[in-house]
Amino acid sequence: MEYLEGKNKFIQAWGTLGSNWGINKAMAQIHALLLLATEPLSAEQIMEELQISRGNANMNLRALMDWGIVKKEFKVGERKEFFSTSKDVWELAKQVSRERRRREIEPILSILKEVQGVSGENKKEVEEFKKVTAELFDFSQKVDNTLVKFTNSDQNWFFKLLLKI
Amino acid sequence: MEYLEGKNKFIQAWGTLGSNWGINKAMAQIHALLLLATEPLSAEQIMEELQISRGNANMNLRALMDWGIVKKEFKVGERKEFFSTSKDVWELAKQVSRERRRREIEPILSILKEVQGVSGENKKEVEEFKKVTAELFDFSQKVDNTLVKFTNSDQNWFFKLLLKI
DNA sequence: AATAAGTTTCAATAATATTTGAAAGTATAG
DNA sequence: CTATACTTTCAAATATTATTGAAACTTATT
Known part of the structure; x- marks a missing residue:
């Protein structure tokens, strides 16, 4: 070619x-x-x-x-x-993660936290709402933590770690 | 609220x-x-x-x-x-990863592989091209492998693992 | 201070993506 | 078989997003 x-x-x-x-x-x-x-x-x-x-x-x-x-x-x-x-692909990935975390994960975390305190007539619905949003919050927080580690890691710590499994 | x-x-x-x-x-x-x-x-x-x-x-x-x-x-x-x-957030994340891997990572891997074989007059440019695309290929493959592990993992193996660090 | 070289802005336009709604299609019940 | 309830399709309309290009702006040079 x-x-x-x-x-x-x-x-x-x-x-x-x-x-x-x-x-x-x-x-x-x-x-x-x-x-x-x-x-x-x-x-x-x-x-x-x-x-x-x-x-x-x-x-x-x-x-x-x-x-x-x-x-x-x-x-x-x-x-x-x-x-x-930068031609450093690793650096590029870290920078993109950093930005997306800031731009997307943080806002969604804040909304999930905010809506946790809902109240209403229909107990079943309200409970389901709280359950689902709580699980999403928990999951998003884990992703967030992972990204923080990832974006602060030197070298390809991440993949090296995975190789060990 | x-x-x-x-x-x-x-x-x-x-x-x-x-x-x-x-x-x-x-x-x-x-x-x-x-x-x-x-x-x-x-x-x-x-x-x-x-x-x-x-x-x-x-x-x-x-x-x-x-x-x-x-x-x-x-x-x-x-x-x-x-x-x-499914209300299982973990399952949801795995399924989305699975699909994006199939729809996006695989095609880009195939293109990166395909363009590896370029040739041309300007040696410097061609070499830079091969270098960059080779690094991207390598990186994408690592991401791909990670996703395979992730999408096949039980429980939140992934996050549990990270906690150990 | 005037000119030139270059950059930024943004209203207008073009391109793209999404949504609608009505017609065509399918399956079930009587 | 055929009327009915429901689903799917897709061309046209709408909404959204990206792009253009020319004027305004900025900075450097003479």
């Missing part, structure tokens, strides 16, 4: 994967492009390679920076900004 | 959580409703409670059944179909 074909295939696949996990296609594709780049890329280069507009590139680069997985860089003598991402 | 308020809050939150993870809102909300129900619900009841159309209810119930997390049930003397979901 030709390099260019492989590259496009990979970028395409990364975009699709992102979409399935609630990350917009352009954002995932920019990330894929940066993963493959041998040096930081300018907004122009990204626009050009992915055939997207300046506004789109800018917004998604910002989103990637918000996620903490893309960094702005400057080159001496150049006024333009350049962008790069 | 009144039961109804809590219920709505939970259903709403479950829908939002779903959206963030690439699952459509109605699908997640139907699931939330079934989680809280004290007995299997008919399509009518679901349509009524969530204020959605018959077609919508039907399609998303089918999708939930495809995911293996909702089951059709029949009541004696009733011609209608009823739907229920």
Whole structure:
């Protein structure tokens, strides 16, 4: 397979994967492009390679920076900004976990806690509600704890551990 | 907080959580409703409670059944179909992992493997490409293995294990 | 201070995904 | 067999989300 074909295939696949996990296609594709780049890329280069507009590139680069997985860089003598991402897959996974934990697990935990105190006429329904939400709370908390450990772990502690089983 | 308020809050939150993870809102909300129900619900009841159309209810119930997390049930003397979901959060998590593994990890693994064999003029680029995709392949395979263990584990083996650390 | 190079914003537009509802399909009961 | 109760399908409508592009803004250079 030709390099260019492989590259496009990979970028395409990364975009699709992102979409399935609630990350917009352009954002995932920019990330894929940066993963493959041998040096930081300018907004122009990204626009050009992915055939997207300046506004789109800018917004998604910002989103990637918000996620903490893309960094702005400057080159001496150049006024333009350049962008790069870490090639360390392990670091990437940890950063994504960290953000998703903050953005999704924490809010759901807080809601589950909040709704625990419901009251009402129908005893059976209320009890079922409390039971289910309590179990979800418990489970979510376990996931949360696991992610905290994971995101703070050095190396691939996690997988090494699993190998021992 | 009144039961109804809590219920709505939970259903709403479950829908939002779903959206963030690439699952459509109605699908997640139907699931939330079934989680809280004290007995299997008919399509009518679901349509009524969530204020959605018959077609919508039907399609998303089918999708939930495809995911293996909702089951059709029949009541004696009733011609209608009823739907229920397992209240076991652990089982639910395993089933979702199983499906996502099949639907997303396996395809990406196959693409990563496929693009490994690229060739091209620019040695530096090609090498970087192979390096990055090889690392992603390795990582994805580890995740895949972990999920296999997870989805086959009894009880909360996983979390119990983590407690030991 | 004026110009140039580059970045950001955001209303308008386009693309995508979801939802509806009515018609077609199926199965059960009489 | 056929009327009835219910389910499924899917084209069209709607809602949501992503993208564009040009104007506004910012910063650096002369």
